[in-house]
Amino acid sequence: MTAQNSTKAQIEITETIVVLLIFLILLSLGLFYYYNYYFSSLEKQSLQLSETQATTLAASITSMPEFSCSYEQNCMDLSKLFAFKSVFERNKIYYSKKLENKYISLEFIYPKPTINQECINFLPCSFFNLNYPKQIKSQFTIDSPILIYSPYTKQYNLARLKITSYT
Amino acid sequence: MKKRGFAISFQWIFAIIAGVIIFSFLINFGYQQIALNTKSTSLESISNLESQLTTLSTSNLLDTEIETKSTITFTCNDIILDKNKLSTEKIIFSPAPNQDKLNIWLKSWNYPFKITDFYYISNDKFYLFNPPTLEIPARFNVLKNPTTFSKDSLFIFFNQPTQNQVEEALKYSKNIKIIDTTTKLITFYPDKTTYYTDDNFLYAAIFSKDYETYICLQQKTLENLKLITDLYKEKAIFLQRDFPTCGYSEIASTLEQFKTNLALKDKIITQNSLLKQNDCPELY
Numbered sequence: 042m043t044a045q046n047s048t049k050a051q052i053e054i055t056e057t058i059v060v061l062l063i064f065l066i067l068l069s070l071g072l073f074y075y076y077n078y079y080f081s082s083l084e085k086q087s088l089q090l091s092e093t094q095a096t097t098l099a100a101s102i103t104s105m106p107e108f109s110c111s112y113e114q115n116c117m118d119l120s121k122l123f124a125f126k127s128v129f130e131r132n133k134i135y136y137s138k139k140l141e142n143k144y145i146s147l148e149f150i151y152p153k154p155t156i157n158q159e160c161i162n163f164l165p166c167s168f169f170n171l172n173y174p175k176q177i178k179s180q181f182t183i184d185s186p187i188l189i190y191s192p193y194t195k196q197y198n199l200a201r202l203k204i205t206s207y208t
Numbered sequence: 209m210k211k212r213g214f215a216i217s218f219q220w221i222f223a224i225i226a227g228v229i230i231f232s233f234l235i236n237f238g239y240q241q242i243a244l245n246t247k248s249t250s251l252e253s254i255s256n257l258e259s260q261l262t263t264l265s266t267s268n269l270l271d272t273e274i275e276t277k278s279t280i281t282f283t284c285n286d287i288i289l290d291k292n293k294l295s296t297e298k299i300i301f302s303p304a305p306n307q308d309k310l311n312i313w314l315k316s317w318n319y320p321f322k323i324t325d326f327y328y329i330s331n332d333k334f335y336l337f338n339p340p341t342l343e344i345p346a347r348f349n350v351l352k353n354p355t356t357f358s359k360d361s362l363f364i365f366f367n368q369p370t371q372n373q374v375e376e377a378l379k380y381s382k383n384i385k386i387i388d389t390t391t392k393l394i395t396f397y398p399d400k401t402t403y404y405t406d407d408n409f410l411y412a413a414i415f416s417k418d419y420e421t422y423i424c425l426q427q428k429t430l431e432n433l434k435l436i437t438d439l440y441k442e443k444a445i446f447l448q449r450d451f452p453t454c455g456y457s458e459i460a461s462t463l464e465q466f467k468t469n470l471a472l473k474d475k476i477i478t479q480n481s482l483l484k485q486n487d488c489p490e491l492y
Contacts, residue, residue, distance in 0.1 A: 097259040124443040
């Protein structure tokens with residue numbers, strides 16, 4: 042009788058543990074799927090935020106004193122773009138933050154460049170890399186046409202501003 | 209019988225302990241989720257506000273109003289909403305936490321070329337005594353030489369106030385500033401004094417929370433000035449190569465000195481005008 046009771050009690054405890062284990066497994070599964078959903082929605086939110094930042098940056102870059110033309114609005118000064126290269130190198134942390142850690146480049150469209158080369162010190166060249174953060178994963182790119190004034194030729198060039206966000 | 213009783217009580221103890229652990233885990237999880245959601249919403253709101261401020265600088269709109277459901281505080285380096293903060297490079301002068309709405313005024317700081325934009329943000333009441341002609345937009349709650357006051361307003365005395373005036377102001381606010389327009393000295397009552405260089409900094413003093421924030425933002429602005437001056441110096445060096453007869457090396461040298469001696473502003477203006485006279489591309 043005593044041995045039978047002991048076995049029954051052991052079975053009951055084992056039952057409780059099994060029920061608890063199943064409950065914990067179901068709970069962990071639930072949490073796993075919940076976090077998966079939650080993090081994907083957070084990622085979506087961060088993407089939207091990044092998109093807003095990139096659009097704002099594309100709209101405001103021509104009014105930044107680092108690039109703006111002297112008289113015209115919505116235009117970038119070519120000589121300032123050359124000058125910015127060296128100022129950027131000396132103040133990389135500040136400008137990476139100011140330019141929202143986005144990859145920013147400018148490609149000349151018209152007149153069509155005769156040479157495919159990054160603009161560092163001299164013309165002719167075809168593109169500027171204004172900010173190049175450590176790239177991990179590309180999210181999206183925003184393109185916008187932009188006017189570039191050349192004080193050398195006193196003429197306007199057309200360029201494509203590309204802002205790429207990374208995670 | 210005794211063993212059966214033991215088995216039942218052990219099961220109960222086991223179930224209670226497991227239940228308490230699971231229950232406390234779920235409660236903790238719930239709280240963490242609420243905190244995380246609040247934080248992500250706050251950060252999204254701050255980031256959107258920062259974008260709105262940036263967009264203002266591109267438009268011709270110099271003053272505007274933004275509705276807000278939360279309390280937003282601006283410090284020297286951060287925008288704070290519900291204890292969550294986002295660091296900003298913007299120069300924002302705001303005297304107190306802002307509720308319901310943000311009255312915003314944007315003013316570019318040119319010295320002599322554009323350095324940055326100053327944002328003045330407040331929906332507080334300003335009492336100005338004997339003020340000179342000021343261009344503060346009408347949307348701000350500014351009262352000139354008032355006789356009745358309300359609590360937690362800002363008192364700004366232009367030129368020396370009487371002891372009675374200061375004592376009366378102290379009954380309503382701790383934010384009292386005395387601005388001497390002749391010597392260009394600002395006193396953050398009672399004993400902290402500094403100077404202002406031009407109108408932008410005069411308004412900065414009016415809209416500043418305290419002496420420390422004013423000085424911090426002034427330093428931040430001067431750092432911006434050094435960066436932009438450096439950029440114009442580099443531009444002058446580039447132009448010198450293509451226009452060797454224009455004399456860009458002189459203005460480049462003045463710009464190098466300008467980083468530590470702001471009194472050279474007029475010399476830069478003269479040298480820049482000279483470039484135009486000589487049919488050379490102006491620096492700014």
